[in-house]
Amino acid sequence: MTMISLGKATITRVEETYLPTYPAKQIFPEWSEEINARHAHWLAPHHYEPNGGLIKLSVHSWVLKIGGKTILIDSCCGNAKIKPGRPFWTNLNTDYPERLAAAGARVDEIDLVMCTHLHHDHVGWNTLQRDGKWVPTFPNARYVFSKPDFEAFHALDKDPEEGPAEMGTFRECVLPIVEAGRADLVTGPHRLDETIEIIPAPGHSPGHVVFRLTSGSEEALFIGDVFHHLLQVFYPHWNFPKNSDAEEARVSRRKVLGLAASSGALVCPGHVGAPFAGRIETDAAGFVPRFG
Ligand SMILES: [Zn+2]
Secondary structure, three states: EEEEEEEEEEEEEEEEEEEEEHHHHHHHOOOOHHHHHHHHHHHOOEEEEEOOOEEEEEEEEEEEEOOOOOEEEEEOOOOOOOOOHHHHOOOOOOHHHHHHHHHHOOOOHOOOEEOOOOOOHHHHHHEEEOEEEEEEOOOOOEEEHHHHHHHHHHHHHHHHOOOOOHHHHHHHHHHHHHHHOOOEOOOOEEOOOOOOOEEEEEOOOOOOOEEEEEEOEEEEEHHHEEOOOHHHHHHHOOOOOOOOHHHHHHHHHHHHHHHHHHHHHHHEEEEOOOOEEEEEEEEEEEEEEEEE
């Protein structure tokens, strides 16, 4: 587990899973052997499994400590959840709470849980089942959710034809937090405190947001699923499947990449492989990732 120091903050990645998953060509229709050859020197082994032609994806949280607060950013898939079409994240049985504790963030030490968006793989540990009821996993935390995301998934969840939203995780991992009065629903742009700003970056989900941390002259951007893979830094028009609005996702990706490049911020995505965080630079051709 690597702890990154940034200004007065520390940032630690807590892994839930890190696996070769879907065929690259299935995820990215633009994928070609020519592109594979051009990027082969960095793709394997951290971002691509050449034997199966599979892209590697991590599912992890970021633990941010700043100003005496312990903040959990995105809460992964959770254990024992059945996710049709997602075999890599179905029926998990990980020791994620112990991993959090090893990162200096026991469940009772977390002050704030912030979700970049409300997809199933970002809300999973928000709640636990106790006596047949879904209750907050983090007994002392408030939760920050995007209001436009909450409203969109709530509407979907209530629709008898479309619901339950996000394979049931909306009503298991999001709604009980709001009903317990533990959630702050925010609409960006919004300044949470002197160090954290919430920036809208919709398209992957209707209310997807990015968290921007500033400490002294240092910055970090927790970008969730603005991009899933470093190939999308070179090719920002490449979308990952499951966007609420594909064109909006492209606009947000370019906007966030531009912000990362101009600010020099440390970029902490939700699914990119090792070393999991890095910087964005530009050259004549466009954006270039500097991850490790
Ligand atoms: Zn995700």
